Amino acid sequence: MSESNSRRSFLKLGLGAAAIAPVSALGLSSAAFAATNPNNIQWDDEMDVLVIGSGMAGMIAAIRAAETDANAKVVVADKMSRLGGSSLISGLNMAVVGSDLQQNIGVTDDSWELLLKDIEREAKGYNHRELTEVAAKGTLKLYNFLKEHGVKYDMSIGGGTGVKKLGGHSRARCVWPQGGGTEVIKKLQGYCSSQLTNVEIRKKILLDEILRNDEGRVIGVKVREKYRFSRKHDDLGDNDNPTINGSGKVKYYKVKRGLVMATGGYNQDRKFRGDEVGTMYNAASTTQPGATGGAIKAMIKAGFKPIHMTLFRFAFPIPTEDIRWGILVNPRTGERFVDEYNNNDRQAIGMAILEERRHIDGEHTVLIYDQKGAEHYHDQQRFHLSLEGKNGINGTIWKFDTLEALADNFKMNTSLLKANIDKYNKNMARDQDEFHKPKAILKEASSISQPPYYAMQLNPRYNYAQGGAMITPKAEAVDVVTGEPIKGAFVCGEASAGTYGYIRLTACSTIDCGTFGMVAGENAAKTEPWA
Template sequence: MPTKNTRRNLIKIGLGAATIAPLSAMGLTSKAFAQTNADDIQWDDEMDVLVVGTGMSGLTAAITAAETNSQLKIVVADKMSRLGGSSLISGLNMAVVGSPMQKNIGVTDDNWERLYADIEKEAKGYNHPELTEVLAKNTLNLFNFLTEHGVKYDMSVGNGTGIKKLGGHSRPRTVWPYHGGTGVIKELLSFCQKKLPNVEIRKKVLITDILRNENGRVIGVKVREGYWFDRDVEDMSLNDDRSFNKTGQTKYYKVKRGLVMSTGGFNQDKAFRAGEIPVMYNAAATTQPGATASGIKPMIKAGFKPVHLTLFRFAFAIPTEDILWGVLINPRTCDRFVDEYNSNDRQAIGMAILGERAKVDNENVVLIYDQKGIDSYHDKQRLQLSLDGKNGTGGDMWKFDTLEQLAEHFKMDVSKLKASLDKYNTNMEQDKDQFGKPKSKLGAASSISTAPYYAMQLNPRYNYSQGGALINANAQPLDIVTSEPITGAFVCGEAAAGTFGYIRLTACSSLDCGIFGMVAGQNVAKEKPWA
């Protein structure tokens, strides 16, 4: 939690200011972008505001901009033929401080400082405090914004309270929009279409270049209209290569007031993410197919400062805190390879799994429980979904009467498997596990020895990329050379970076999208036109 002095200092230097001296103050003002002379461009179209992306952040930004200044011409463009981005297929649960649901269950001691502390604990010092503070202070504002624009909340969760306490949160504060992300996107799109005649939504428009003039101001973009994204390629990022995907006609848009980049993450871009961390190439991604680096690449090319590209967030089909009851086994060697508790660090466990898979031609590892482990589960609901085969791709769990049946199902050597489990049981009995797994955390589940047995292929799901363009508290990207805000540009949602750090706390990505979407929308509407 930030100290009072820290907050006072942030206010003193301005929340929108960089926390280090800009390089321009040191006389280092060379440009990292190719400047564009506006007189040399034959503009095909013009608008006051261009929002790129139709997920929660983009639609929130567009609506806020339109309501801040109803005279603006606002275009919202998406490269896909289906609107909504990854938000459409996400749950978009949200940690909200001060919601009516929270008050109804008698939680009166929650505040933004507690939420800030919970986020920062997961961030491990990688986050930019001024951004985390903006998010933590504005959760109720986002809740109210969504409510005012038609979003309803699911009161069936939390045993009919509409609110739950999720892992990493010090208080019950997480709410669920009705029908998840689909419900949110449907309502926001409907509001734009019915209430905001100055907002135009376009599909199949790919942004390829961001144009900045000699002063560094963003003045427009180069796009491909009529672009068609091919979902049938192994690596979706091939669509970003014009030599592979030739669709679309080149156009130039004059953006008179401001560009809002809300293009999401790059989870589906195998080549881009593997360039940062090679074993990430084979990680399963849960985002929509179009979540490639087509948004971050033009931002980097235009001199937007990228940060945290080597940070990412894994999710599993089952809760991370319920992995420890079992053992993770390499199916070929039948050996364990990691402490399944690992301080409940989902990133460390996920990386260990990917590293082990790389040794065996990317074959999935197997997570094995006995009945004692299953009885120890925290989240019985997700466990039952896995047992019923309803927990999404790769989320199935099977029940076996014997280890022989389990080994046959996963094509494992049963004698080697039994030897590995015997070794684990003996070491755990003495609290001397070879990987340091603490017996004290396991209670009655400190051995794998009681039939029936349960097993699943556990694969980390890459569901969030912390990396993107570094922004300030006004949602402005910073120039990679000068560290100063880039005039005429805003970035929000997963395309932006700095709020979370090492790992994003659960139920907070929707906050980042919506809150900084509101910030970007309000500020872009107030920008003075360059022409």
């Protein structure tokens, strides 16, 4: 039996049986949603396909739906006044197998199987392989789709080749859209307005509720039009609480074919994410302000099955593999607290940093290099951007002639810092580091001893939520009780879950959003309207 069929059988058996006895013991009914009688609803508007979210996944889904059926009315709705979601502020670099740019540099031995292997190395068995295969197989189709819809690629990358090998990838395959996410969103929106008369894009539309009939099919949504998102809350997730932010007028939209949830993650919802993982209450996030938990809550309320909710992805302003060349210290004590290599496990390093910060009232930990470490940097381009102060928030690296000057800049005790560096150097010389950092991987950079010195405040950024709604390879949402696809419901991009598991490999968020955006849009447009 295949893995896909095995999982499906398990869901049918396990969840189906649970609907009889165990589910009732948990206080649930045989259905995880409250059925809506469409005859009791006075619909304010109707459309064939409704896409919630205007980021890359949502825009691609809308375009694909509109092109699949030119007669289908497609509406894109976003709660924010500024369209584009987190895609708008992302570089949207992406792994592509078989592009013309890759072939131009002589890489002819790449394959989707190799990409799958690279992704699964980071997934650690948490991923659902049938979903990962969709993303790995669809990269070239996505690359060409974007080109056909106006997106150009940045040829300055990779020494003028337009393609680059990034950490974790076994081949040089990663490309950058010209202008990053801002330009991608602009091109996709422009294509809709100039070429697709059946697509309408609406702002300030908050999703309140997903409506399913007694057969379990999604038939529409309850929304609030003219919603006003407020950035004044300490926890931006408070905007999803109607008792705190009740702005907007309630409307009911009849969705005749398919609802596509392309709402992104919930990274900015401090309580929602912190309830899952305590350390995450105070983690910084680089996502757009509207990335809160309202959409996933609406999906859960409607019976969509949530998975991987305790998984998350950290990003650093520098490559994870380049942290190893230095030492991370507590600024108050000058002491190290983690193996900076840690098998390149960004999650483990990130959690160690956040835990250390909890003990020092949120102060930043400091990463210190010497000249040898700087010379071994894998990504020299990023290193020099950091030195020039052009690597974003908390991405700056400072250069110092002496350790005294470094300590003074970060208000550290010079004597304590020097003592701990001396301890590190002596232990590494014997390959007996107290945190088991292996000397062999450091080559000639196994001590902090050659000036000048470099330092930065290293803080993990919560930039991707692996948790979300479970989907099938057709991007269909899965019912939490029956384990079956929910008719008329599709999820794509960061709102879905299962593609990447423990950690998402760099340059792969875009392919998840894009490939499943195409799948969700096409299948939504092909779904038979409900009567």
